[in-house]
Structure formats: structure tokens, C-alpha cells
């Protein structure tokens with residue numbers, strides 16, 4: 001039972017809790033990317049370039065995949081290890097709405113097509129598919145067990161099994177594939193929103209990975225995600241407390257060196273010809289903190305030390 | 317309470333679910349039930365206001381809702397301005413605000429309602445009293461008035477003059493339950509009733525979990541409640557129990573509802589009184605605590621008043637059998653005589669002698685002995701067939717939510733009527749649950765899931781529990797007729813300390829109640 005864990009967890013200061021968010025959604029990770037020299041600037045300055053010398057052939061960390069499998073069944077347990085993710089989910093929608101509201105090119109009457117990369121058990125994908133202004137959602141995850149969890153849970157909601165009467169497309173579909181595998185699904189492109197929640201910290205070479213995501217976005221579409229800053233606090237909470245002290249998640253779940261600072265992400269985005277990240281409206285970041293008793297709250301400035309959302313818009 | 321958290325966890329899946337794993341694979345072949353977003357069992361004040369709240373909000377208007385009640389849901393408001401129902405409730409300002417927000421208050425026949433501005437409450441044994449007027453302090457509510465009964469609290473002085481800016485000064489508005497439910501029904505019919513299926517005169521026969529799916533790919537309703545009525549089967553994404561104290565929905569979800577019976581009955585009646593209140597009078601509600609239970613006289617329009625008299629079961633049945641003039645005499649006696657005299661009259665006086673006996677004793681009892689307020693009207697008649705009684709009990713469900721289940725109103729809690737809060741808490745539940753559902757829909761939640769419902773439970777359970785505790789303690793405190801508790805009531809000795817936490821709870825509940 002995770003219950004004693006939760007109560008121990010809630011006794012900890014908020015900063016320590018963010019770790020429970022570290023899903024082990026490695027997703028995407030079985031790719032066979034060609035090596036790409038365009039690494040995120042400065043992201044290795046804490047060491048461990050050594051972690052994966054043969055990463056040239058994959059953006060995925062296989063060890064992470066196996067950790068994830070052991071936890072796949074926990075996705076939908078209200079008191080399981082995904083609890084904080086469920087609690088954070090509404091904020092994801094608030095953040096997306098905020099980005100679209102400030103986007104002059106966005107037509108609110110048009111229904112949105114989403115792709116959720118590293119969809120895991122479907123927490124975000126299901127919720128996006130239920131929104132009244134959604135045309136369709138495609139969730140992809142390369143881990144077969146996770147894909148199975150998502151599919152099974154989808155069956156418990158008749159609405160999610162329906163086709164959208166306006167487009168004839170299924171409201172929600174899952175594909176058991178990495179992003180590279182999408183070449184086999186030529187229709188899965190031109191999305192309005194591609195989401196990457198709690199994913200990039202598990203990616204060994206984020207730059208080619210993010211570029212691959214952008215290819216599936218329509219011009220003017222948004223790449224939206226969340227992750228956690230790389231700080232002493234995050235090392236302490238996710239590596240030391242979560243893995244060593246509470247043993248709540250298996251050791252090795254997180255590679256702290258893969259955490260990315262928001263500024264690093266933005267610098268990278270500015271170098272991308274596809275992105276409109278230099279202007280204020282094409283780039284957004286929002287720091288969020290779990291406040292005991294209140295839940296997740298937006299806290300200005302917390303993006304540099306806690307969890308944060310980011311959004312980057314593809315050029316029109 | 318031991319641990320609502322723990323219970324909540326246990327109840328995330330109703331234990332009924334476990335049963336389903338052992339039973340009835342034979343249902344597989346059946347056609348799937350029709351699917352609804354919300355199935356609300358119970359069209360009383362709580363259920364109707366909950367459904368109305370969903371129907372007026374843009375985010376939830378489109379939800380496919382079924383409303384089921386075993387009774388006929390029709391306009392039942394009285395038309396005759398000289399006749400009033402014996403089931404009246406005092407609506408707090410926050411209840412009225414909610415009813416306004418959902419567009420139901422416009423449909424209330426206000427000529428049949430009576431706001432009151434002052435409460436006179438006194439202790440039948442010691443005579444100590446409080447005169448409560450919210451103009452003294454804008455942040456006060458009924459519960460504060462009662463809090464003042466707790467010794468050590470301040471003793472308020474003279475009556476404040478009535479001011480025309482009365483909106484903030486209304487303690488509560490007396491309203492017949494039928495006036496309220498009729499308004500809610502009219503609101504529902506007048507509004508965009510699309511996607512609302514009303515199944516009235518339809519009893520819920522059973523509630524079970526859905527069939528196990530036929531294949532690995534098929535829709536899986538095995539954790540969905542399926543409601544069977546004479547009209548067929550319907551499945552509920554969210555099943556709302558607004559089905560009163562014996563809630564079948566609560567039983568389906570196997571949610572325990574512990575509590576106790578007071579061994580009292582509430583005698584209600586519609587009375588004629590000797591003074592009328594004009595539009596601009598300051599109306600007063602009166603309540604006297606007697607060892608056998610509190611008696612309250614609440615104003616209605618046109619020289620009418622609503623009686624709620626909590627009494628022992630035997631006394632209640634005696635009262636109901638009295639002839640109208642003897643009944644009226646006893647009501648006057650209960651407000652005016654010493655408790656021992658009242659008991660004596662009920663137990664030993666020949667009913668035919670009651671009227672003369674009461675008037676003789678009243679003339680020989682001074683108001684200074686009993687603490688009776690000088691403005692107290694005299695009952696002069698009782699409306700035919702309105703004397704009735706209800707058993708009084710206290711129950712509180714250990715949680716208001718389970719997987720695809722939520723409870724509102726009396727299904728979740730039943731309390732002693734001495735604070736006139738039962739229906740108000742139910743309306744507050746309806747408002748809070750509808751709000752969570754709006755948030756859930758706006759954020760893509762499955763509205764039957766704990767992610768959507770947990771907040772409702774934590775918000776309302778604690779608030780209601782505080783109120784239930786206060787009302788229960790007052791009932792017990794004032795049910796004592798002699799000894800230290802009474803001295804304490806009067807003098808504020810010792811008991812003040814013991815009731816410290818109680819006072820705190822009262823204030824908290826009051827803040828929420830307005």
C-alpha cells in the first residue's frame with residue numbers, strides 16, 4: 001500500500017514532494033536517432049557525459065524503461081504513486097488555455113487536435129479528450145505495458161470510446177510507438193498541440209527529440225510540456241529522498257543530470273528556425289509548487305528551482 | 317471521528333464492488349443500460365437545487381442528467397394565503413443567495429415567505445436569555461445566536477431599531493418547503509431543459525454495478541452504478557444520492573452513517589397568532605429550551621406562525637391527539653410556564669380542563685420568573701390537519717463520496733431541527749458539489765472519479781460536522797433540568813471552559829453559514 005507513504009510524504013516540506021511527480025515516463029525512448037551535435041547548451045555541466053556512451057543509437061534510457069514497467073499498474077490508483085500527477089493535471093489545462101488566450105492567431109471556435117507524447121496511463125490524454133473544444137487526442141507511448149494500461153482504462157469511459165460526431169475521428173486513440181515510429185502513421189501529424197508532460201528529463205539527448213516532436217506540429221501550433229529544474233533541491237528530493245530515504249521509487253528512476261533549466265530550454269528554442277521563441281508570445285514558462293493543504297499552485301519564479309511548465313510556438 | 321481519511325480511502329471503491337466480483341456473470345448477455353452523466357436520486361430541495369445549479373452553468377448545461385423521485389414532482393405550492401404548510405424551513409441568507417444565483421428565487425412566491433430579523437432564545441430552566449439581533453454584528457448567523465446560549469457568552473441588550481437597509485440584517489427567511497421545491501421545478505422547466513430526463517413517480521428498485529464486459533475490447537461498465545426503476549436501467553457516470561435520510565444510494569455505496577436517536581419527536585403545526593407583522597416590522601423568531609426539548613415559534617405572513625416543538629415521544633403523541641383549543645393552550649403554556657408545570661399539565665391534567673388550567677397558571681406566572689420575552693405573540697388557533705410529528709435523530713455519513721457516488725442533503729446528514737439548519741446544509745452541499753463538477757468538466761476530469769469529488773467531501777464534511785456537533789451538544793446541554801449543568805448554564809461556571817472548543821466550532825460554522 002502506498003498510503004503510509006503518502007502520509008509520510010505529506011509530512012514533508014513541499015519542496016520534497018515534487019519528486020513524486022517524476023513519472024517514469026521514458027516514452028519516446030526507443031528511438032534510433034542519428035547522433036545530433038545540437039545538444040542543449042550547457043546541460044551537462046554537472047558531469048556524467050559518461051552515462052551512456054552508446055547513446056548515439058537511442059534517445060532512450062533502457063534502464064528507465066524497466067523501472068517504468070514495474071510501476072505501470074499504479075497509474076490509476078488514487079493513492080498510488082501517480083497521485084500528485086493527477087492533482088497537477090488541471091494546471092496543465094490552465095497553462096495551455098493561458099498560452100492560447102495570449103495567442104492572437106488562435107481561433108477559439110476551432111476544435112483542437114492534441115498529441116500527447118509519453119502519455120503513460122493516459123492521465124492527460126483522457127482529460128484532454130473530454131474537453132468540449134477538443135477534436136481528437138492521440139496518445140503515444142513506446143512501453144507496451146503502459147500502452148496496455150492506457151487502453152484498458154479508456155474502456156471504462158464510454159465517452160472516450162466514441163467518435164467525434166463532427167470529424168468522424170475517434171475522440172481518443174493510443175498508439176504503442178515512439179515518436180520515431182510515427183513514420184508508420186502518416187496521418188498523425190499537423191497537431192495543434194503536442195504535449196510532453198514529465199518527459200524530457202528522461203531523454204538523454206533532448207535536442208533531436210524535441211526537433212522530432214516539432215515535425216508533427218502544424219504551423220502556429222504549440223509544444224507544451226512540464227519538467228523540473230536541476231537544482232540542489234531537486235537532487236535532494238528526487239534522488240536522495242525519493243530513492244534512498246523513502247525508497248518510494250526504485251533507485252535509478254531519475255537521472256538528475258538530465259534535468260533541464262528553463263533558461264537552457266529557452267536558449268535552445270531560440271536557435272531553432274522552426275520556433276517563434278524569441279518573442280514574448282511564442283514562449284511561456286510557469287513555475288508551480290505543491291503546497292500542502294492547497295495543492296498545486298503557480299508560484300512566480302519557482303521555475304528555476306521547482307517544477308515548471310513550458311510552451312513554445314511553431315512559426316506560422 | 318476516528319479517521320475520515322482512512323474511511324475515505326476504504327470507500328474509494330464502494331465495498332459493494334467487491335461483491336460484484338463474486339456474483340452474476342450471467343448478466344453479460346443483457347443490452348447495455350442507457351448512459352447518463354449524472355443520475356440524481358431524490359427531487360427534494362437538495363436534489364432539485366443541485367440539478368438546477370448544473371443546468372444554469374455553461375460548462376455543465378450540456379450534461380445528460382436523469383432526475384428520479386418516487387413522488388410526483390409537480391407544483392405543489394399552496395395558493396390560499398390563509399393556509400400554510402406545516403413543513404417550513406428557515407433559509408439563511410447564504411441559501412437565498414445560492415437560490416438567486418441559480419435563478420430559482422424569482423420563482424419563489426415571496427408573499428408566502430417571512431424574513432425575520434431578531435431571535436429571542438431563552439433557557440426554560442434558569443430563565444437566562446439572549447436577545448439576538450444581527451444588526452449588532454453583521455457577521456453573525458443563527459448559529460451565533462445559539463452560541464450565545466453557551467454560558468460565558470455575551471448577553472445582548474435592547475432591541476435595535478429597524479432600519480430600511482435590512483438586507484444584511486435578515487437572520488433567515490421562513491419558507492414553506494413546497495414553495496421552495498415548486499420554485500426549483502419551475503426553474504428547471506423554464507430553463508433549457510434539454511438533456512434533463514425527469515422520472516418522477518418512479519421508485520428506485522435497485523442499484524447494482526454494471527455487467528462485466530463481454531470481451532477485452534468492449535466497454536467496461538463493471539464499476540458503474542446501474543439504477544433499475546420501473547422504467548428500465550440507466551448507468552451513471554456520477555450517481556448522486558439526494559434521496560433523504562434513508563438514502564438507497566448511500567446503502568448501495570455501503571457508506572456507514574453513524575449517529576443516534578434523540579428519543580424525541582418534532583411536533584410541527586401551523587398556528588394563528590394574535591399579532592400580525594407589517595412589512596416594516598422587525599420580525600422575531602422565538603425559541604425556548606425546555607428539558608424535554610426546545611420549542612420554537614417562527615413567523616409566517618398573515619398572523620401565522622410555524623411551530624417546531626421537540627418533545628418526548630409520549631408527549632408528542634399526546635399533543636397530536638389534543639383538540640385544537642387544548643393544543644393551542646399547551647403551546648402557550650410551553651412558552652410561558654415553568655417546566656415542572658408544563659410536564660404536570662401534559663401528564664396529569666384532563667385534556668378537557670387544559671384550556672382553563674393553562675390560562676389560570678399563566679396568569680399566576682410572571683415573565684421575570686421564566687425569562688419570557690415581552691413581545692412573544694399568543695397562539696390563538698391551529699390550522700386544521702397541520703399538527704404532525706417526526707422522529708428526531710442525528711446521523712452523519714462517514715464520507716460523502718465514493719467511486720461514482722456523491723451524497724447531498726439529508727442523505728449525508730440528519731440533525732436536530734433546533735438550529736433550523738438541516739435544509740440549509742443540504743443547499744450548501746448542492747452548491748459545493750455542482751461547483752466541483754463545473755471545475756471537473758472544465759478540466760477534463762471524469763466527474764465520477766475521486767479527482768473530481770474528493771474536494772467536495774473535504775469541504776462539506778468538515779463544515780457539516782462542526783454544525784452537527786454544535787447542534788447535538790446544545791441539544792444535550794439544554795436537555796438537563798437540574799444540577800451543575802444548569803448552574804453552569806446560568807452562571808457560566810466551569811462549563812465555559814469545557815465548552816471552549818464548542819464555541820470555536822460554533823463560530824467557524826457560523827462564518828460558513830452566511
Ligand SMILES: Cc1cc2nc3c(=O)[nH]c(=O)nc-3n(C[C@H](O)[C@H](O)[C@H](O)COP(=O)(O)OP(=O)(O)OC[C@H]3O[C@@H](n4cnc5c(N)ncnc54)[C@H](O)[C@@H]3O)c2cc1C
Pocket residue numbers: 357358359360361362363384385386387404405406407518519520521558559560561563564582583584624706724725726727733735736737738739740741742
Ligand atoms: C420537524 C422538522 C423541522 C425542520 N425544520 C427545518 C428548518 O427550519 N430549516 C432547515 O433548514 N431544515 C429543517 N428541517 C430539515 C429539512 O426538512 C430537511 O433537511 C430537508 O427536507 C432535506 O432535504 P433533502 O432534499 O436532502 O431530502 P428530502 O426532502 O427528504 O428529499 C428526498 C427525496 O428523495 C426521494 N426518494 C427517497 N427514496 C427514494 C427512492 N428509493 N426512489 C426514488 N426517490 C426516492 C423522496 O421521495 C424525496 O423526494 C426540518 C426537519 C424536520 C423533521
